[in-house]
Amino acid sequence: MDEPLNLVLFSGTDDKLQAAAVLTAGAAALGRPVHLFLQYWALDAFRADRIGRDHGLAPEAGPAGRKAVEVLAAAGQAPWAETLRQAKELGGVDVEACSLSMDLLRLEQTDLDPLVDGVEGVTAFYLSAGDGQIVFI
Amino acid sequence: MDEPLNLVLFSGTDDKLQAAAVLTAGAAALGRPVHLFLQYWALDAFRADRIGRDHGLAPEAGPAGRKAVEVLAAAGQAPWAETLRQAKELGGVDVEACSLSMDLLRLEQTDLDPLVDGVEGVTAFYLSAGDGQIVFI
Amino acid sequence: MDEPLNLVLFSGTDDKLQAAAVLTAGAAALGRPVHLFLQYWALDAFRADRIGRDHGLAPEAGPAGRKAVEVLAAAGQAPWAETLRQAKELGGVDVEACSLSMDLLRLEQTDLDPLVDGVEGVTAFYLSAGDGQIVFI
Numbered sequence: 001m002d003e004p005l006n007l008v009l010f011s012g013t014d015d016k017l018q019a020a021a022v023l024t025a026g027a028a029a030l031g032r033p034v035h036l037f038l039q040y041w042a043l044d045a046f047r048a049d050r051i052g053r054d055h056g057l058a059p060e061a062g063p064a065g066r067k068a069v070e071v072l073a074a075a076g077q078a079p080w081a082e083t084l085r086q087a088k089e090l091g092g093v094d095v096e097a098c099s100l101s102m103d104l105l106r107l108e109q110t111d112l113d114p115l116v117d118g119v120e121g122v123t124a125f126y127l128s129a130g131d132g133q134i135v136f137i
Numbered sequence: 138m139d140e141p142l143n144l145v146l147f148s149g150t151d152d153k154l155q156a157a158a159v160l161t162a163g164a165a166a167l168g169r170p171v172h173l174f175l176q177y178w179a180l181d182a183f184r185a186d187r188i189g190r191d192h193g194l195a196p197e198a199g200p201a202g203r204k205a206v207e208v209l210a211a212a213g214q215a216p217w218a219e220t221l222r223q224a225k226e227l228g229g230v231d232v233e234a235c236s237l238s239m240d241l242l243r244l245e246q247t248d249l250d251p252l253v254d255g256v257e258g259v260t261a262f263y264l265s266a267g268d269g270q271i272v273f274i
Numbered sequence: 275m276d277e278p279l280n281l282v283l284f285s286g287t288d289d290k291l292q293a294a295a296v297l298t299a300g301a302a303a304l305g306r307p308v309h310l311f312l313q314y315w316a317l318d319a320f321r322a323d324r325i326g327r328d329h330g331l332a333p334e335a336g337p338a339g340r341k342a343v344e345v346l347a348a349a350g351q352a353p354w355a356e357t358l359r360q361a362k363e364l365g366g367v368d369v370e371a372c373s374l375s376m377d378l379l380r381l382e383q384t385d386l387d388p389l390v391d392g393v394e395g396v397t398a399f400y401l402s403a404g405d406g407q408i409v410f411i
Contacts (some may be wrong), residue, residue: 005271008409010293013334015177019147019273022237026259041334059196059333060150060178068241084342100296104342108281134274134279135145136293136409142408152314156284156410159374163396196333197287197315205378270281272410 003132004033005125006125011137012041014080015057015069018038030091035132037125038116042137044105046097051081051113060066084115094128096120140269141170143262149178150274151217152194152206157274158220165227172269175253176235176260179274181242183234188218188250221252231265233257277406278307281400285411288330288354289331289343294411295357302364309406311399312390313372314411318379320371325355325387358389368402370394 009020011088020036027034038046045055057066073079078086087093097112099121109119120128142164146157157173164171165232175183194203210216215223224230234249234256246256257265279301283294299343301308302305312320319329331340347353351358360368371393383393394402 008293008297010290010411011332011334016147017146019176022259023145024262029260030263032263039293041332043340047197056334058148058178060148060193065178068243070240083397095343104346106342122296126300126304126306133271134407134409135271136411137147137273153284156282156313159396160282165398166397167400169400188384195285195315197285202315202318205380225303226279272408274284274410 002032003130004128006037006129006134008037008134008136009042010039011058011101012043012055013057014055015061015065016137017042017045017055017080018083021080021087023135024093025083025087025090028087028093031063033092034087034094035128035130036093036109037098037120038095039101043097043107046099046116047107047111047114048113049111051115052079057085061108062096062099065089074083079131080115096125098122098125140267141172141265143172143174143266143269143271145174145176145271145273146179147176148195149180149182149192150194151192152198152202153274154182154192155220156218158217158224160272161230162220162224162227165224165230168229170229170269171224171231173230173232173264174235174257175232176238177241180234180238180244183253184244184248185250188237188252189216215273218250218252227253233260233262235259277404278308278309278402280309280311280403280406280408282311282313282408282410284313285314285332286317286319286329287331288329289335289339290411291316291319291329291354292357295354295361297366297409298367299357299361302361302367307366307406308361308368309402310367310369310392311372312369313375314378317371317375317381320387320390321381321385322387325389326353355387355389362389369401372396372399395403
């Protein structure tokens with residue numbers, strides 16, 4: 001498990017981002033390098049002015065799912081951005097924005113939360129992924 | 138292909154669960170160990186009192202997709218839970234509920250269908266996944 | 275990175291198909307074989323009479339996301355089918371339809387765009403995937 005775990009984040013709803021943050025934190029806690037590649041609506045959720053907002057849930061969550069998420073948040077569950085921040089403090093977590101999605105959303109790196117370390121294209125993504133696993137979320 | 142195939146099931150719609158069940162059954166038929174990790178809305182679909190219900194389809198299915206799924210079901214296609222049950226009979230299929238999602242949905246293992254073998258945290262998930270592939274569905 | 279990259283395409287919205295096409299093109303440009311396995315709504319999007327149509331976006335895109343995608347298309351961004359076509363010209367890209375999804379949608383191979391090379395079952399998918407990574411999109 002020395003190869004990095006490469007998570008391509010596409011979805012920008014809070015439930016999928018929370019799932020991604022937990023997978024990141026768990027891998028980081030085991031000393032495994034994690035490389036996040038932010039695309040589309042996931043990238044949009046990392047905008048500095050929006051990262052703390054409600055980004056909705058997958059449509060299938062329904063009212064009962066929404067309620068469950070709210071109850072857990074009220075009980076003090078860390079939001080996904082906070083879970084990621086803690087994972088980064090453990091070290092070995094690199095967060096990169098996809099350059100094509102930056103163009104799509106007309107963003108500059110200064111528009112993004114400091115959790116994001118840089119911007120890279122898909123070729124750079126593959127080169128740093130090496131033989132490590134790729135997971136699309 | 139001796140390493141387990143590790144499927145993280147997040148989505149709880151019947152089309153994605155059917156896709157996951159077919160990938161599981163295919164791998165099991167080839168003698169490859171499969172490890173399912175149930176999160177969020179996928180876990181919700183494994184509740185003993187709901188597993189046989191209609192869990193909807195991805196929004197993009199639309200009315201034509203819904204019709205196609207219903208026609209196939211009427212023609213005798215096994216529901217995903219039945220496909221998984223058959224895959225488990227082949228051996229090598231382990232189904233674990235994510236402990237964080239159990240908390241979110243306020244579930245005990247007795248609330249779940251017997252297809253679920255146990256409950257584990259993300260660290261245990263990674264340790265049993267080893268160098269095997271991780272697929273997020 | 276000699277093993278093929280195996281992308282299981284399930285979703286049929288234009289944003290996810292574009293993400294898949296970019297991942298395919300990037301891998302092909304690096305000389306890595308790519309194997310696409312088309313299921314459900316992704317397969318539906320490859321119908322010869324529909325591949326050029328608007329297939330919608332993930333629900334979370336919202337009006338702002340829709341607008342961003344339209345602006346980029348108007349500026350000349352290649353649609354995903356064109357990106358895939360270019361990736362296939364680089365060589366090493368094999369596109370297969372899932373036989374179960376062909377049954378679901380009542381399709382024959384002649385109904386599909388020529389981008390699709392053939393039809394295969396899940397066992398054939400695993401055998402050609404070998405030890406290569408599997409990514410579900």
